[in-house]
Amino acid sequence: MQEAERAVMHMHTRRHFLKESAMGLGALALGSFLGSCGNSIPGNNVVFDPAHPLMPKLPPFPGNAKSVIYLHMAGAPSQLELFDYKPELMKMDGQDCPKSLLEGKRFAFIRGVPKMMGPQAKFAQYGQSGAWVSEHMPHLSTIVDELSFLKAVTTDQFNHAPAQLLVHTGSPRMGRPSLGSWVTYGLGTENQNLPGFVVLTSGGKTPDAGKSVWGSGFLPSVYQGVQCRSEGSPVLFMNDPDGMNRDLRKESIDAINEVNQQEYAEYKDPEILSRISQYEMAYKMQISAPEVMNINNEPAYIHEMYGTKPGHACFANNVLLARKLVEKGVRFVQLFDWGWDSHGSDASLAIDIGFINKCREVDKCITALILDLKQRGLLEETLVVWGGEFGRTPMMENREGKKMPFKGRDHHTEAFTIWMAGAGIKKGFCYGETDEIGYSAISGKVEPFDIQATILNQLGFDHEKFTYQFQGRPFRLTDTRGKVIEDVLA
Amino acid sequence: MLLSISEFIGHFHPLLVHLPIGILLTGIFLQWLSLKGKYKGIRGAVPVVFFWGMLAAIFSCITGYLLSINDDYDKTLVSWHQWMGITVALTSVLLYFKIQNPRLTVNNKMLSVILLLLIFVTGHLGGSLTHGSDYLTKPLADVFGKDSVPNTIIKPIPNVQEAYVYSNVIKPIFQTKCYSCHGVNKQKGKLRMDDSLMLMKGGKDGKVIEPGDAHGSAMIKRLLLPVDNEDHMPPKEKPQPTESQIDLLEWWISQGANFGKKVKEINQTDKISQLLFALQKTSVLEKKSFDIPEGSVEEADHSVIDKLKGRGVVVLPVAQNSNWLKANFITDTVINANDLQSLLGIKKQLIWLKLGDTNMNDSDMKVIALLKNLMFLNLEHTNITDKGLQEIQSSKNLNYLNLVGTKVTVNGILQLKELKSLKNLYLYQTNVRREDWKLLQDAFPKAQIDSGGYQVPLLPDDTIIVKAKKEY
Numbered sequence: 001m002q003e004a005e006r007a008v009m010h011m012h013t014r015r016h017f018l019k020e021s022a023m024g025l026g027a028l029a030l031g032s033f034l035g036s037c038g039n040s041i042p043g044n045n046v047v048f049d050p051a052h053p054l055m056p057k058l059p060p061f062p063g064n065a066k067s068v069i070y071l072h073m074a075g076a077p078s079q080l081e082l083f084d085y086k087p088e089l090m091k092m093d094g095q096d097c098p099k100s101l102l103e104g105k106r107f108a109f110i111r112g113v114p115k116m117m118g119p120q121a122k123f124a125q126y127g128q129s130g131a132w133v134s135e136h137m138p139h140l141s142t143i144v145d146e147l148s149f150l151k152a153v154t155t156d157q158f159n160h161a162p163a164q165l166l167v168h169t170g171s172p173r174m175g176r177p178s179l180g181s182w183v184t185y186g187l188g189t190e191n192q193n194l195p196g197f198v199v200l201t202s203g204g205k206t207p208d209a210g211k212s213v214w215g216s217g218f219l220p221s222v223y224q225g226v227q228c229r230s231e232g233s234p235v236l237f238m239n240d241p242d243g244m245n246r247d248l249r250k251e252s253i254d255a256i257n258e259v260n261q262q263e264y265a266e267y268k269d270p271e272i273l274s275r276i277s278q279y280e281m282a283y284k285m286q287i288s289a290p291e292v293m294n295i296n297n298e299p300a301y302i303h304e305m306y307g308t309k310p311g312h313a314c315f316a317n318n319v320l321l322a323r324k325l326v327e328k329g330v331r332f333v334q335l336f337d338w339g340w341d342s343h344g345s346d347a348s349l350a351i352d353i354g355f356i357n358k359c360r361e362v363d364k365c366i367t368a369l370i371l372d373l374k375q376r377g378l379l380e381e382t383l384v385v386w387g388g389e390f391g392r393t394p395m396m397e398n399r400e401g402k403k404m405p406f407k408g409r410d411h412h413t414e415a416f417t418i419w420m421a422g423a424g425i426k427k428g429f430c431y432g433e434t435d436e437i438g439y440s441a442i443s444g445k446v447e448p449f450d451i452q453a454t455i456l457n458q459l460g461f462d463h464e465k466f467t468y469q470f471q472g473r474p475f476r477l478t479d480t481r482g483k484v485i486e487d488v489l490a
Numbered sequence: 491m492l493l494s495i496s497e498f499i500g501h502f503h504p505l506l507v508h509l510p511i512g513i514l515l516t517g518i519f520l521q522w523l524s525l526k527g528k529y530k531g532i533r534g535a536v537p538v539v540f541f542w543g544m545l546a547a548i549f550s551c552i553t554g555y556l557l558s559i560n561d562d563y564d565k566t567l568v569s570w571h572q573w574m575g576i577t578v579a580l581t582s583v584l585l586y587f588k589i590q591n592p593r594l595t596v597n598n599k600m601l602s603v604i605l606l607l608l609i610f611v612t613g614h615l616g617g618s619l620t621h622g623s624d625y626l627t628k629p630l631a632d633v634f635g636k637d638s639v640p641n642t643i644i645k646p647i648p649n650v651q652e653a654y655v656y657s658n659v660i661k662p663i664f665q666t667k668c669y670s671c672h673g674v675n676k677q678k679g680k681l682r683m684d685d686s687l688m689l690m691k692g693g694k695d696g697k698v699i700e701p702g703d704a705h706g707s708a709m710i711k712r713l714l715l716p717v718d719n720e721d722h723m724p725p726k727e728k729p730q731p732t733e734s735q736i737d738l739l740e741w742w743i744s745q746g747a748n749f750g751k752k753v754k755e756i757n758q759t760d761k762i763s764q765l766l767f768a769l770q771k772t773s774v775l776e777k778k779s780f781d782i783p784e785g786s787v788e789e790a791d792h793s794v795i796d797k798l799k800g801r802g803v804v805v806l807p808v809a810q811n812s813n814w815l816k817a818n819f820i821t822d823t824v825i826n827a828n829d830l831q832s833l834l835g836i837k838k839q840l841i842w843l844k845l846g847d848t849n850m851n852d853s854d855m856k857v858i859a860l861l862k863n864l865m866f867l868n869l870e871h872t873n874i875t876d877k878g879l880q881e882i883q884s885s886k887n888l889n890y891l892n893l894v895g896t897k898v899t900v901n902g903i904l905q906l907k908e909l910k911s912l913k914n915l916y917l918y919q920t921n922v923r924r925e926d927w928k929l930l931q932d933a934f935p936k937a938q939i940d941s942g943g944y945q946v947p948l949l950p951d952d953t954i955i956v957k958a959k960k961e962y
Contacts, residue, residue: 062782062808139946190804190820305946329804329820347958356956368946375942377868377892377916406958429768433761444733460809486732 048185050273053222054196054281056188059460064424066190066381067326068183068455069333071319071366072167074207075160075341076388077358078351078409079417080438084151085123085132088436089394093118097395101439108158108411109343109399116437117396120351120407129428136359139367145428146370146379147419148488152432152441155390155448158411160208160341163389167448168213168334170477177217177468178225179452180332182477185216185223185468186461191329193288195281198330199225200318203338214334218470222274225334234293234321238286253283292328295320305368316365323372326382337362340388343397344408351407370421383423383458385451391416394437414440418451423458426490449482457484500556507550507616511609513543514582518602521589540586547579562677562694563619571615578612581605622675650766651754656686659753659769660742667724667731686749704744713739734765783863783887787813787839794835801829808842816842816866823848830857837861846870846892852878863887870894870916876902883908892916894942900926907933918942 049055080086097114121134126141131149133141157163162172169176177185180197189196199214207213214225228234240249257276264272291297295317296310308316315337322333339358341349348354366386373379392409415434421427432444453463456477463482467474517539524533554575558568585605588598617625647653664683670676672683672693681693692698698709705711712723713736724730731739741762742748748756753766790813798805802821808814815836819825825848833840840861846868855878858867864885870892879902882888889911893903899921906912915930915937922930922941930939 056804056806058806058808058810058812060810062812138949138951190818192802192821301945304948305944307946307948307952329818350958353956353958360952360954364946364948364952368944371944371946375916375918375940375944376870376894377890377914377940380890380914443737487734 048220048270050220050270051277053220053274053277054184054188054192056190057186059187060462060465061460063458063460064381065383065422065455065458065460067329067331067333068180068383068385068459069322069326069369070179070335071362071384071386072164072207072334072336073340073358073362073386073388074164074203074205074336074338076163076390076392076411076416077340078342078355078392079151079415080119080392080394080409081121081351081355082134082137082359083132083149083417083419084415084434084438085134086119086394086434086436086438089116089438090118092116092437101395106158107393109397110393110395110410112398112401114393114395114398114410116394117351117407117409127428129430131428131430136356137363139363143367143370146374147421148426148429148431150418150420150431150444150446150451150485150488151415152434152443152445153387153391153416153418153447153451154441154445155413155416158390158413160389160411162209163411163413164207164209164213167387167389167451168209169215169217170449170452170479170482174209174212174215175217176475177219177223177477178212178214178334179455179477180214180225180334181216181219181223182456182466183332183459185219186466187331187459189329189331191288193281193284194292194325194328194330195226195285196331197223197225197334198325198332199227199334199336200321201227201336201338202313202315202318203336204313205338207336207338213336218475219468220270220274222277225332228293228321235285235289238290240286249286250283253279288328292324293321295324298324302372305372307364307368315361319362319365319369323369323378326373326378327376342392342408343399343410344404344406345399347406349406349408351409353406373422379422381423383425383455384421385418385455386420387418387451388416394439412439420451420454420488424490425458426488429488431485431487444487446485447481449478450485452478453482454485454488457489496556497560500553500558500560503550503553503557504620506546506553507613510543510547510550510578510582511613513539513546514578514605514609517543517585518606521598521602537586537589540582540589544579544582544586547575547582551575551579562680564675564677567615567619567623567675571612571619574608574612574615578605578608581608618675622670647769650770651752653753655742655751655753655756656749659738659766663731663735663739667729667735670728671724690747699743699747701747702744704740707743710736710740710743734768737762737765782808782812782814783841783865787863789813790815790836790839794832798829798832798836801832803829805836813839814841815839816844818844819846819848820844825849825854830854833857834860838863840864841887842866844868845872848872850874850878852881855879855881858882859885861885865911866890868892869896872896874898876905879903880905882906885909887911889913893920895919897921900929903930904933910936912937915939916942 080089093116095116097116102113119134121136123132123134124141125131126133127145129145131144131147133144155163155166157166157172165174165176166172168178180199184196197214201207211227214227216222216224229236240246257279260272260276264276295308298320302320303310306316306320308314308320310317315335318335322335325333339348339354342351342355344350348357370379370384373382373384391412391414393412395410397404397408397410415438432446433442434440435442456463456466463476463478463484467476469475517536520532520539521536523529524536554572558572581601581604584596585598585601588594588596588601614626647658650659653659668683671678672681674684679693679695681698682688690697690699692708695708698707700707709723712721713731715722717726717730741758745756758766795805795815798817804816804818804820806816808816817833817836817840819829825845833843834857837860841863843858843861843864843866847870850869850872852873852875855874858864859881862885865887867882867885867888867890871894873896874893875897876899879898883905886909888909891906891912891914894916895918897920898917900923903915903917903922912934913936915934917939918941920941927941
């Protein structure tokens with residue numbers, strides 16, 4: 001008893017008094033500071049409820065898309081060997097690059113005067129829409145009438161990490177929330193037993209920009225992407241350990257949450273509530289995730305369709321998993337596949353060797369994904385986006401001015417191809433053009449901001465009004481740029 | 491210089507006009523009030539009020555005149571507004587002097603009634619000038635179900651090559667993007683575009699279209715300026731034409747800006763014929779397969795929504811400021827009789843319902859049949875059979891029906907052939923056989939029927955790994 005009293009006395013030491021009064025004095029400043037951290041969001045209808053951060057919310061206007069699957073080919077695939085057919089470039093094959101294309105330009109690796117390199121693939125037109133696709137995507141060429149190609153995407157970043165950040169967070173520097181975070185912040189997620197934003201990586205490496213490409217930036221951390229393992233069990237420790245039954249697990253989580261609640265009552269930090277809801281999510285995921293995250297119980301014909309290899313880490317498995325997750329109401333599924341950085345520095349990065357193998361890894365399963373979503377009636381409400389972070393040069397790379405051991409192309413910012421499908425996007429459409437050697441965009445030029453604006457538009461958001469108050473100003477995904485690409489909307 | 495000062499003064503007109511309206515109305519009100527014995531005392535205030543009203547009216551006339559010579563409004567409407575305004579000013583002058591000088595042989599009661607009417611008419615004309623002549627009645631048109639904005643939707647063209655290039659392709663672009671400022675009611679920059687002669691004549695800066703020279707034409711130049719540029723057209727805050735629309739305008743002008751020819755009579759590049767083709771193709775896809783009903787509905791009963799939410803059902807309006815509801819039984823897939831009753835509680839608002847993977851059976855479909863506004867219904871992987879489908883054969887608003895993984899057969903689906911709005915029908919993994927296909931397509935000519943079962947066959951190359959050749 002005495003001890004308890006002494007403890008209370010301790011709480012009222014001089015130091016504590018000073019601390020408390022300092023708190024009192026600083027309350028005004030604190031108030032404005034907290035305000036800047038985004039609990040009150042003027043002019044924005046998104047309500048952040050820290051106790052139920054992932055509750056489904058309604059968009060400002062009815063959107064076509066309910067979910068998004070973003071297939072990012074990390075390293076940047078060559079548009080000149082896939083979709084942007086340039087016969088004129090073939091005529092220049094092996095010639096020195098004209099001065100006019102090099103003056104005032106900077107490249108990641110090209111130095112001096114590089115040689116031009118013609119398309120390293122055969123092209124043909126497919127479907128009713130007559131889209132050009134190379135021989136490296138024989139499956140995808142059968143479904144071009146479902147896709148809308150953006151042929152003149154440009155960016156201003158020629159290194160992987162900043163370019164990936166730009167595509168996913170709207171800024172080449174770290175610290176901004178990613179697309180998936182914005183979307184789950186704005187819409188929550190329908191299935192309360194699964195995360196709203198799932199990230200799956202393949203190709204042996206995570207993207208160069210690291211986990212910031214699916215980070216939540218200044219949004220509450222509960223909106224960051226949940227990365228699942230692509231080999232073995234997608235989420236570790238799903239099963240209760242020996243001796244721990246379901247009731248005991250529930251009790252222990254309740255106890256932890258109670259302690260956290262008390263902490264919250266004292267400090268009012270919304271991050272504590274995020275933590276509580278994540279504990280609850282983990283508990284609920286133990287039931288639903290093993291079923292959803294496991295591709296093994298899919299029928300054999302589905303495995304054949306996707307070309308999946310259960311038990312191995314591969315992109316196809318992730319693609320099938322993406323379909324399963326979207327079917328179960330996950331809002332945003334982000335896939336990264338590394339290995340598209342075809343510089344020609346070794347065989348796996350050669351445009352005529354490793355690049356073809358990468359194409360073969362993704363072609364069949366992506367085609368299967370579109371068709372599978374379609375036959376399940378999900379393509380109507382799922383937006384699929386495919387692309388890299390930039391394009392590749394029409395010139396052959398000459399790193400440090402020397403000939404490369406293999407054929408490759410350098411990073412290129414002025415033109416690359418991205419395609420979108422489903423959820424109110426035009427079917428069998430092609431937007432934008434590049435010049436006759438595929439060097440720069442001449443019409444229908446779009447930036448990553450425009451693609452972000454379009455994705456948000458399909459989900460029911462006006463990208464200019466979807467903001468988050470932080471550090472004294474409203475931030476938005478597209479910041480000061482971006483225009484919805486009306487031409488690709490059906 | 492002088493002109494711009496007068497323009498500056500003129501721009502005060504929209505502000506100033508409210509003064510005579512308010513002051514003169516007050517004057518009239520006080521005048522009539524002072525006739526009553528009780529308010530006799532205010533009689534002295536009446537001429538003072540009328541004096542200021544008169545001054546304000548005269549200033550409004552002057553600023554109004556300056557505005558009318560510098561800006562471009564519909565001539566007839568402006569002249570009516572102008573003369574009515576001058577009449578208001580003169581009447582107020584007359585009224586003021588009559589009250590000051592009672593020997594004048596005019597009836598001041600009569601005069602004030604005339605002034606009142608004149609103010610209303612002039613005010614209305616002025617409003618029509620700034621907001622457009624249909625501004626006042628537009629909301630009424632909505633009430634009576636008339637299409638009040640016929641000029642914002644471009645209708646599909648069935649066969650674009652047979653259509654007329656100006657009236658079917660170009661004019662609709664002008665109609666939706668230009669006429670509001672360069673049409674019957676307003677001719678900003680003295681440009682009127684709804685008449686082909688006036689269009690070719692151009693505006694105050696000269697011609698806007700140079701036939702054969704798209705890039706020399708002021709219209710195209712302004713369209714291509716950055717949106718933030720002051721000279722960009724349409725102005726930043728107005729709806730912008732799409733890039734393909736600009737391409738079509740460019741093409742039309744460069745081919746001579748012809749008004750009478752058919753599309754097929756004019757040279758087309760590959761790109762242009764694609765864009766033209768898109769005009770007939772997008773028409774089919776223009777209407778989204780899932781949309782919300784026209785009009786609005788009252789708010790749903792919150793207690794019912796909360797009850798469903800308590801059961802783990804996701805019930806949400808389709809958007810902010812909308813009362814139409816979506817419901818998704820995603821968390822708990824065991825549906826009981828109470829849940830179905832709850833659905834009936836929001837049957838007016840419910841347009842979107844997902845019951846996939848639940849224990850729904852044929853008898854439950856009786857309830858679904860009562861949800862008359864339902865447009866989207868997903869019953870995938872449930873125990874629904876043909877018998878259940880029979881129940882919804884009068885759900886005439888249905889446009890999306892997903893029956894993937896159910897036991898329905900072609901006979902069950904044919905029961906729904908009266909559902910004319912059905913646009914998307916998903917029949918993957920059902921008992922519909924390949925040979926039934928023709929029957930279904932004939933029964934639902936407008937619908938996209940997807941029976942799935944797609945295959946992505948393994949190609950020999952798929953599994954071959956390319957390796958580096960020796961010589962490297």
